[in-house]
Amino acid sequence: MLLQRIGNRGIRLGTLLDRAAARYPTNVLLLDHDLDIAPERGRSLTATDAADLVDDFGSRLWRAGTRPGDHVVIHKSNAFDITLLAIATVRIGAVPVLLSPHLDGETVAALLRRVDRPYLLTDEAKLTGSLPAEVFTLSRRVLLASGRHEHATALADLAGAPRVPALEMPPEQPTLVTHTSGTTGLPKLAVHTAFGLEARYRPQALAIALLRRREPVAFHVSFVHSRLFTALAIALLRGFPVAALVDADPERVAPFFARLRPAVLEAHPNTYMSWERLAADPRRPLSNVKFFSSTFDALHPRTVRALIGASHRRSAKFGQIYGQSEIGPCVARTYGRSRSPEADGRCVGIPFPGMTGVRVVSRDGRRPTAASPGHIEVSSDGRIRTYLGDPDRFAQQDSGGWWRMGDLGYRTRWGCLHVLDREVDEIPGFGSTLSVEDRLLGRLTELTELVILEAGEGRPVPVVCTRDDLPLDRVAWRRAVADLPWMAPPVQWRRADLPQTATTKVKRLELAHLIASGGHEDAARGAGA
Structure with a gap:
């Protein structure tokens, strides 16, 4: 290890x-x-x-x-x-x-x-x-x-x-x-194990190290996620006031943050997307945030820009940590006002020196590239011990101390890891669905969620949600997708109707099944599509 x-x-x-x-x-x-x-x-x-x-x-x-x-x-x-x-x-x-x-x-x-x-x-x-x-x-x-x-x-x-x-x-x-x-x-x-959680604690403590005073730390993280326990340990053992939120509704979060003035904020990526509107709130609820943190999935560049722009701190940063429940945080990078998240495409950063390792295993015998990504594997002492009641499934993903993440990507000559797709979500011949989603979210500010799915035969299907569930501007959509890979017409859903996990990830396979079986029709009508 x-x-x-x-x-x-x-x-x-x-x-x-x-x-x-x-x-x-x-x-x-x-x-x-x-x-x-x-x-x-x-x-x-x-x-x-x-x-x-x-x-x-x-x-x-x-x-x-x-x-x-x-x-x-x-x-x-x-x-x-x-x-x-x-x-x-x-x-x-x-x-x-x-x-x-x-x-x-x-x-x-x-x-x-x-x-x-x-x-x-x-x-x-x-x-x-x-x-x-x-x-x-x-x-x-x-x-x-x-x-x-x-x-x-x-x-x-x-x-x-x-x-x-x-x-x-x-x-x-x-x-x-x-x-x-x-x-x-x-x-x-x-x-x-306690050993594994301690190993995860060390790299995550970097966020608190950026603060010179004991300022408030706020979390909107699933109470059943292992991340919350290491986050609490980092903050409470150093005497930082802690706020734990159960409600992510921007209308209720805004007055809470306006009173609290958090200096460190952590939330799920989809929660951050819904909080983009806080950047324009006259109460300036995000003005004191020095460090935004997300340890669950890659963030969309539009979200990063909006939230950093809402902070009045001179050196506000957005820290993105790539990891998984089974392995903990393993790769990280930060963004600031002068470092655009679009500059490096789907780069999620580099491993923590001396703590984690990353390799990308080829699928075709050649060096993994953007055009031919490989399997991402990680090594860390933060890895879980097993799957309770299902040790055989655990053994399938364990490769001599390396843990297969289930994602596809590649590393640049400078060591930066690029994550292009989940293995199960790859659409042959389409390229990176995550990259296309990033570009569309940057072009259409009305979108609050977008997932591109392979739902049966034919072209990939984009599923969209809009702010306040207003009807999608189809003319603007056609302009936005003109230079992108060919897709079917978008299907609009209410965001509340999307099948989601405890950490607000969209269950893409379940959603694809609903789309393919026609189960989306009521949701589409309700969203004004």
């Missing part, structure tokens, strides 16, 4: 808030919503408050029978207490398995089978709404974070449980399980 483990004790999630409170007891954690497990605490917690909540609910889980090494599947309504309950689970030596609140009930049931009779920590809304009755037979015991159910144990009834000291498990053992995006089928369960 590339990263030396000297001094790496693991990230120690279970005591994260204890250590943060010991260093900066009055540092604040701000929310845009109430916690389901403790609505009386309000939307502003000190590090001491948060540490006490974790201690309290860890002790309740212990009283419910949870013990070291047990798996606790957490699938509840969307709120930051998902993260707090996960930390509480680790604090008593158990392993949280985080499932997105957006997963449907049948998918949750399928993943419960992979975990093999875990504890299920959910809430009344999920049990009476989306979850099938079989979750009771698939689980050892069902616990409720909020609400009541005759066949489940409410954590509220375990209040006052004797406090249990924190248990620190060996750093090479599993400490957290998250699921993959599920863009190509049933999500896989990625098993993280």
Whole structure:
């Protein structure tokens, strides 16, 4: 492995808030919503408050029978207490398995089978709404974070449980399980160790290093994503005020940011796209941002330009990190006002020296190029240990310490990695769909989403969403695509109707199936197409 483990004790999630409170007891954690497990605490917690909540609910889980090494599947309504309950689970030596609140009930049931009779920590809304009755037979015991159910144990009834000291498990053992995006089928369960999370922590700490003062850090990141835990550790252990958002609606984000004035901002790429309109907001909600960060997918150049332009900081930067749930951050680059994201096409950067490695494996025996991209593979100590319940799938992607990312690309003579397409999304003879999408988004500012799909026989199909779901300007579209590869007429959808993952990625294969089967007609009519 590339990263030396000297001094790496693991990230120690279970005591994260204890250590943060010991260093900066009055540092604040701000929310845009109430916690389901403790609505009386309000939307502003000190590090001491948060540490006490974790201690309290860890002790309740212990009283419910949870013990070291047990798996606790957490699938509840969307709120930051998902993260707090996960930390509480680790604090008593158990392993949280985080499932997105957006997963449907049948998918949750399928993943419960992979975990093999875990504890299920959910809430009344999920049990009476989306979850099938079989979750009771698939689980050892069902616990409720909020609400009541005759066949489940409410954590509220375990209040006052004797406090249990924190248990620190060996750093090479599993400490957290998250699921993959599920863009190509049933999500896989990625098993993280404390060693692996610590390896991911180091390169990501660079964003905070750019700040000389302890200024607010804001996140709109899925509460079930491993990235949130390393991000919290970076900020809280250095005493930076943290804001965690559940709502990405620009109309509600704008006043929140106008009051908070965040200096570091992290969100999913599609969230950033929806926040482009904040650049023109008279309250200037992004004016104090010094560093924008995205660690999930390549960003469209239009989005980068708009957000950097909204900052009044002299040296505002946009950091793009290319990675994956299974491997963590592995390649990075930054943009500024003087460095256009269009200058290098689909370049996502270079590896972290001494921490990650990247290679591109040829598909035709020749050196990979833009015209003939190869398979992108990465090496890092941040790699997961296995897929829970599916070790054979893990072995298929592991190539002697190199992890196949499922993307196609090439490296320049200077070492810059260019990502052109997902392997499953490649359209033979079309070129890079991502590159064409970038160009169209730059030419048509009315677009808020664009994906180009191979949906059955014939030309590739562009699926578009527009600002406020207004009808697409077809004349402007024809001008914009005049010099691009031949495509079918665009199909317009409401953005809310697109099938998406927990990190707001469009599920391209599912969308392509809907388009090919004619399932897009109602969405197209509703969007004014």
